[in-house]
Amino acid sequence: MITRSPIPLQRHGSADTWQRQLAHAIRDPRELCRRLALDAQWWPGAEAGHALFEVRVPEAYLSRMRPGDPHDPLLRQVLPLEAEQQQTPGFVSDPLEEREHTARRGLIHKYAGRVLLITSPACAINCRYCFRRHFPYEENAPSRAQWADTLDYLRQDTSIREAILSGGDPLAANDRQLGWLVDQLEAIPHLKRLRLHTRLPVVIPDRIDDALLDWLGRTRLQKVMVLHINHPAEIDDSVISACQRLRQAGVTLLNQSVLLSGVNDSVTTLAELSERLFEADILPYYLHVLDPVEGAAHFDIDDDTARSLVAELRTTLPGFLMPRLVREIPGEASKTPL
Numbered sequence: 163m164i165t166r167s168p169i170p171l172q173r174h175g176s177a178d179t180w181q182r183q184l185a186h187a188i189r190d191p192r193e194l195c196r197r198l199a200l201d202a203q204w205w206p207g208a209e210a211g212h213a214l215f216e217v218r219v220p221e222a223y224l225s226r227m228r229p230g231d232p233h234d235p236l237l238r239q240v241l242p243l244e245a246e247q248q249q250t251p252g253f254v255s256d257p258l259e260e261r262e263h264t265a266r267r268g269l270i271h272k273y274a275g276r277v278l279l280i281t282s283p284a285c286a287i288n289c290r291y292c293f294r295r296h297f298p299y300e301e302n303a304p305s306r307a308q309w310a311d312t313l314d315y316l317r318q319d320t321s322i323r324e325a326i327l328s329g330g331d332p333l334a335a336n337d338r339q340l341g342w343l344v345d346q347l348e349a350i351p352h353l354k355r356l357r358l359h360t361r362l363p364v365v366i367p368d369r370i371d372d373a374l375l376d377w378l379g380r381t382r383l384q385k386v387m388v389l390h391i392n393h394p395a396e397i398d399d400s401v402i403s404a405c406q407r408l409r410q411a412g413v414t415l416l417n418q419s420v421l422l423s424g425v426n427d428s429v430t431t432l433a434e435l436s437e438r439l440f441e442a443d444i445l446p447y448y449l450h451v452l453d454p455v456e457g458a459a460h461f462d463i464d465d466d467t468a469r470s471l472v473a474e475l476r477t478t479l480p481g482f483l484m485p486r487l488v489r490e491i492p493g494e495a496s497k498t499p500l
């Protein structure tokens with residue numbers, strides 16, 4: 163059944179396409195400091211961190227930060243600090259050992275019934291705590307010819323029910339490529355679900371445009387989108403409208419967060435986050451503890467603190483607004499509850 167998406171294109175104060183917004187994201191650490199009125203003491207750390215993993219912040223995300231506040235919870239996710247230079251025992255470059263599970267180029271099959279496809283090497287934003295900050299995306303971004311190999315793998319393994327588009331950020335790819343890929347996937351009879359893990363609807367809400375809703379709205383596959391929002395201030399009206407357009411196209415919206423020191427490590431913030439997510443029609447899914455990636459140790463929260471935060475959170479929220487506190491342990495058959 164082919165149905166065209168009935169949702170009209172909406173504009174939210176910006177005549178810019180998402181591609182232009184992506185191309186014009188801030189990529190200069192000093193410009194980031196200047197735009198937020200941070201003084202020169204932040205420059206050396208920002209520049210040193212940028213040399214390890216480049217700064218990237220779209221304007222739409224920047225606009226939700228408070229100028230003059232170096233501790234703004236959104237800024238903290240994207241501003242490299244001096245602390246990134248510290249070596250911390252146990253914090254390594256590939257904490258999830260993904261290189262070992264790369265069954266085909268761009269394909270990670272770790273869990274039963276679902277396969278993760280690295281669909282785009284790029285992200286629209288570079289998050290300092292990212293467990294993939296050292297991942298060799300370019301080596302793993304498949305070309306059209308390599309997709310043939312990946313699709314063969316999916317066709318041959320009839321236990322696979324769900325294709326998970328990930329990255330990088332899968333929505334950094336263009337709609338022609340994504341539409342082609344989804345057409346290929348839906349032709350595989352045993353595939354039931356299409357899942358996307360993305361931060362783009364949050365950091366550039368204009369990404370949810372007609373061209374995207376066209377291929378997403380018409381597929382026979384059931385659609386799940388796992389957004390990645392760590393703090394309630396990330397959800398403004400433009401994010402809420404992007405979520406509405408996705409819901410109208412039949413997409414189930416879930417959210418995963420990472421528990422991050424200085425960003426969301428309080429019961430009040432986590433409770434507000436869950437409430438705000440639900441206002442945007444998104445259900446909390448996972449609250450991950452930090453993966454021990456080199457350069458991100460300053461975001462770490464110890465397990466006991468994480469458990470007691472979540473225990474207290476449970477006393478303030480309805481059960482359906484509680485995220486599951488999990489850790490990813492290499493070699494395990496699922497995420498591991500704490």
Ligand SMILES: *Cc1c(COP(=O)(O)O)cnc(C)c1O
Pocket residue numbers: 270271272273276277278326496497
């Ligand atoms: C996290 C992850 C998944 C999805 O796990 P769910 O528990 O289904 O959300 C699938 N594949 C890989 C490689 C993952 O890291």
Ligand code: SF4
Pocket residue numbers: 285286287288289292293294329330331361390
């Ligand atoms: S993969 Fe996700 S967490 Fe990592 S930099 Fe990209 S958007 Fe941020």
